[in-house]
Each structure stands twice: as structure tokens, then as C-alpha cells.
Amino acid sequence: MAKPPVARTARNVTKSLKTQVSTLGTTMGAFWITFVVNGMLGGALNQFGIVPRTVSGLRGILFGPFLHGNLQHLVANTIPFLALGWMVMLRDARHFLPVTLFSMLGAGLFAWTLGAPGSVHIGASGVIFGYLGFLLLAGVYSRSVASILLSLVTAALWGGLVLGIAPGQAGISWQAHLGGFIGGILAARAFRKAR
Structure with a gap:
């Protein structure tokens, strides 16, 4: 006997929520474990961050988001x-990984290209700005009511972060913020359709 639609929907929502919690929890676990290991090694892993205009610095596009300078940086x-x-997964869980990769690539390339010589860019903020750019523009590109509402909620709750893409406080990688934001916008354009 087939389950009623309400039961199927509840089961799908539960499964989706478990996937979201598992994905975010695993990623955050990787951030925190990397932070602890890096602390035990005296910050030796920071060399795997983005070092502008060096060949070895390109590996930071992949590794940089998992590294954080101190506990305050990680908590922030x-x-x-x-x-x-x-919120990216709420729009469409299938887009979480590609949006993350767009954001990492944009943040990394901008930091690598525009960063000060000899600087090291680490932290997940470029990816965060990618999520922000994606969520703010997803409604514009998809023109669906749900995506527009999600864009408006994002703007209301997190819109002030946009100021972080401008040069400002020393030690803050505005280059990664800007690149991640643009990467998120490109992802929003690429993934116009959501479930």
C-alpha cells in the first residue's frame, strides 16, 4: 500500500534536513579539526593559504578556506x-557543492591576483561572500517567487555584509570577499532553476 502524500512529504523533508545537517556539520568539523591541528603545529599549515602571484600559492584556492588565523577568526x-x-541548500541542495566551488575559485583567484605580495590569505569568508552573492541574485536570475523571497530574506538579515567587499580594515582579505561574491553571482546565473 502506497504511503499518503503527506507521509511522503514529511519523509522527504526529514531526509533533506538530515542531509543538510550532515553536510554543514562535516564541513564545520573539518574547519575546527584543521584549526586544532594547525594550532598544535604552531600555524605551520598557514603556508597552504593563498600567496598572491606564486605558483605554490595557487593551492590555497583549495586549502585556504579550511585555515583560520585564530579562534576569533574561526568563530566569526x-x-x-x-x-x-x-539557505543555499534550502533553495536547492544540489547547488551547495557547485556554489561552494564557484565561491572558492572566485575568492581564491581574486586574492591570488590582487593580494599584496608576500601576504597569505586564509579563512572561509570568501566562500561566505559567495553564498551571499548567490542568495542575493538567485531571485533575480530565476524569477521564481520562492527564490525572490529567499533573496529578500538574505538581504534583510545579511545584506550589511556587502560592505566587506570594499577595501577597509587591515588584515581582512577584501579581495577574497569580492572574488567570492562575484563567484556566487556567477553561480546564481549558472543555476537559474531551483526545485
Whole structure:
């Protein structure tokens, strides 16, 4: 006997929620474990961050988001990563990984190209700004009511972060923020359709 539609829907929602919690939890676990290991090694892993205009610095596009300079840096990235990452999955869970990769690539290339010589760019904030760019523009590109509402909610709750793409405070990689934001916008354009 087939299950009624309400039961199927509840089961799908539960399964989707478990996937979201598992994905975000695993990623955050990787951030925190990397932070602890890096601390035990005296910050030796920071060499795997983005070092502008060096060949070895390109590996930071992949590794940089998992590295954080101190506990305050990690905590400051944890909440927006969880919130905005979850909102990306709410729109369409299938887009979480590609949007993350677009954001990492944009953040990494901008930091690598525009960063100060000899600087090292680490942290997940470029990815966070990618999620922000994706969520803000997804409604514009998809023109669906749900996506537009999600864009408006994102703007209301997190819109102030956009100021972080401008040069400002020393030690903050505005280059990664800007690149991630643009990567997120490109992802929104690429993934116009959501479930």
C-alpha cells in the first residue's frame, strides 16, 4: 500500500534536513579539526593559504578556506557559514557543492591576483561572500517567487555584509570577499532553476 502524500512529504523533508545537517556539520568539523591541528603545529599549515602571484600559492584556492588565523577568526566565520550555507541548500541542495566551488575559485583567484605580495590569505569568508552573492541574485536570475523571497530574506538579515567587499580594515582579505561574491553571482546565473 502506497504511503499518503503527506507521509511522503514529511519523509522527504526529514531526509533533506538530515542531509543538510550532515553536510554543514562535516564541513564545520573539518574547519575546527584543521584549526586544532594547525594550532598544535604552531600555524605551520598557514603556508597552504593563498600567496598572491606564486605558483605554490595557487593551492590555497583549495586549502585556504579550511585555515583560520585564530579562534576569533574561526568563530566569526562559523555562524554566517552555517546560516548562509543552509539557505543555499534550502533553495536547492544540489547547488551547495557547485556554489561552494564557484565561491572558492572566485575568492581564491581574486586574492591570488590582487593580494599584496608576500601576504597569505586564509579563512572561509570568501566562500561566505559567495553564498551571499548567490542568495542575493538567485531571485533575480530565476524569477521564481520562492527564490525572490529567499533573496529578500538574505538581504534583510545579511545584506550589511556587502560592505566587506570594499577595501577597509587591515588584515581582512577584501579581495577574497569580492572574488567570492562575484563567484556566487556567477553561480546564481549558472543555476537559474531551483526545485
